Amino acid sequence: MSSPPMLLRLGRRAAPSLIGRCRSAGTDALFGVRPAVLRRFIVDTSYSAHFMDFKGSSIPSSMKKLVVTKLSQDFREAVSVRTVAVPTPGDAELLVRNRFVGINASDINYSAGRYDPSVKPPFDAGFEGIGEVVGLGLSASSRYTVGDVVAYFGSGGAFAEYTVVPAKESVPVPSVKPEFLTLLVSGTTAYIAMKRLGNLAKGETVLVTAAAGGTGQFAVQFAKQAGCHVIGTCSSDEKAGFLKSIGCDRPINYSTEDLAKTLRKEYPQGIDVVYESVGGSVLELAVNSLANKGRLIVIGFISGYKTAAGITPFNGGMLPVKLLQKSASMRGFFLPHFIEDYKEALRSMMQMFAKGELVCEVDCGDMAQEGRFVGLESVFRAVDYMYAGRNLGKVVVDVAPPTVGDSKL
Template identity: 50%
Template sequence: MASALPNTFRRLVATKLTHNFREAVEIINCELKPPTAGQVLIKTKYAGVNASDINFTAGRYKHASKPPILLGFEGVGRVVQVGPGVGDGLKVGQPVAYLADGSFSEYQCLSAGSVFPVPSIRPEFVSLLVSGLTAELALEKVGQPSAGETVLVTGAAGGTGQFAVQLAKLRGCRVLGTCSGEAKARLLTALGCDRPIDYTKEKLDEVLKRECPRGVNVVYEGVGGKMFDTAVDALATHGRLIVIGFIQGYQTDQGMPRSQYLATLPARLLVKSASVRGFFLFNFFSELRPAFDKLVKLLEAGQLRAAVDMGRAAGGSGFQGLEAVPDAVQHLYSKSSLGKIVVDLDPDEAKL
């Protein structure tokens, strides 16, 4: 296997700081080096696209503030070379998933302890990484919904929202999910969402006042701006709102959507003994592997569904190769995607 490897490989990096992903990125050639002790070399088949990809190109994270910046942070592929001292756990040909900067790359050399073996190479396993893990751990560790409570998921037909809907249902909750358009509403119904709310046709605040008169116990919120304000107003007594992001502001210079209500937030929470809690996935590093294993088991047992969008809805071959990553990011921000957006970085390789 090692003799068949190329001398160089390609990866996508940000060469300038801007929230305009397409303007920021460039494909570069790199020398392919063998893994050192304790490492494995992975050929990436599928890489996931996330809203935060443009936060990397904008330099909004401390560890990624000076170009060139490695882009992409989740992938699924196969082990093609094993370094000394890895042991029997990982062998050449093993399908694996990983969370690491630089997944928009044809090859990745990573510590053997940082990769997750998976049953096969499928795009669905990419969706369980950043998106699935965010939903699972945000609900379990921060939102803590109980059976019988009402949960509102914003951006519910997106990569992470789809899992928040299903995982809340598995906890015995009543789930409402916001979306835009009939196709997304149909997806939410198929995922078990009790009440899809298409905000292009209905006013969210009116629906919540009418159908949740006692308020919402838990909100899984990643949109920001007016959606955040409406969700805070809808909180029940002792309600918990989880902030997993604020995508509405990512395509701006500030990176943060404007809210006319933030100055009054303490008073709005006080009267309900409610709370707003932040969630950032990598603050729960020790929980990642057991949570991922749980999600894989649920998926394999048919208790969890992973909707994947590879850009084929409009015909054609979809998102293939590093060249397609900017198109995939644009697709995410077009509000027309369904589920998790995944790019096939190696379309000539068959699934394992």
């Protein structure tokens, strides 16, 4: 996901209202479905403020987590593995045993200190996770119980074997599937950006860059659902085949085709909407390819995140003229600024996924050279894998594979 993560200085205040209600009277009030989870009795109620399922979940006394110890755009240089005590949830918090965590392009921006310069190392890394509630505070127990499954994203701390999460920032889900992680930020970014900024109309031409990635896959599907002709850029024939399978009309493998020449030859009237996440020369090409009244949505610029500046140079000197000549527009999209649309977007996507109307592709590294991303330490490989452009779908790490007899995972 190249859209910045939710919780920066603004996001820290906004996050509770992003997720909203959890469960009421045993029913998932956000999605209107009843998660099929196996609930366990709380076996330790010796504390007045929290409940911990030590026996049922085999909670250890210590755990591993990833901590940013040095500000650097080099994730391996910035982040270290630490062994710490398993935290205890507060009154309105959940202790989640992580099963899967999501990898985002912005993990590097966060470890480089670009989001909030006032935050100094050490601080926890990782934004998204999904797992089982194994402990909770007294207030949180009015909405959740031990054994529930939740997905979450926040201001850091997901890259850990156990994470304390505010109950209000948690999303109850039917089961521990990594596909749910694709919806929290990557999916909602595409859904809201296309709806609010794209103003898609049937018959229009839409270009999605990095189309086979975490958020690009959703932009392709939502544009196709709107009746548009969809073009998607990618880096391999395998990815081109995937894009066709989710409705992309014209995948362009830029490793074998010249993107600029292809667009000029096949789309001489220009592109109506561009969903852009790469930056640099690709962004310049997108501007030059706009049709009259075209709309360009910038949701990131991943090509520059690993540089010291954090952004690839963009030659925008003639940008006002180019936009004016075509009555075109160029707008940025940052998810926290659209919190009023979040619940509806997430609810709609959950329903589409449940009905089989939405593909949520995840990449757990099964085809990576060193194999599947299993265990917390494999987060480093997963970040490298994503930035090498090898992923197809959203990159996800399997933090804790299920044990024998664990029916929920």
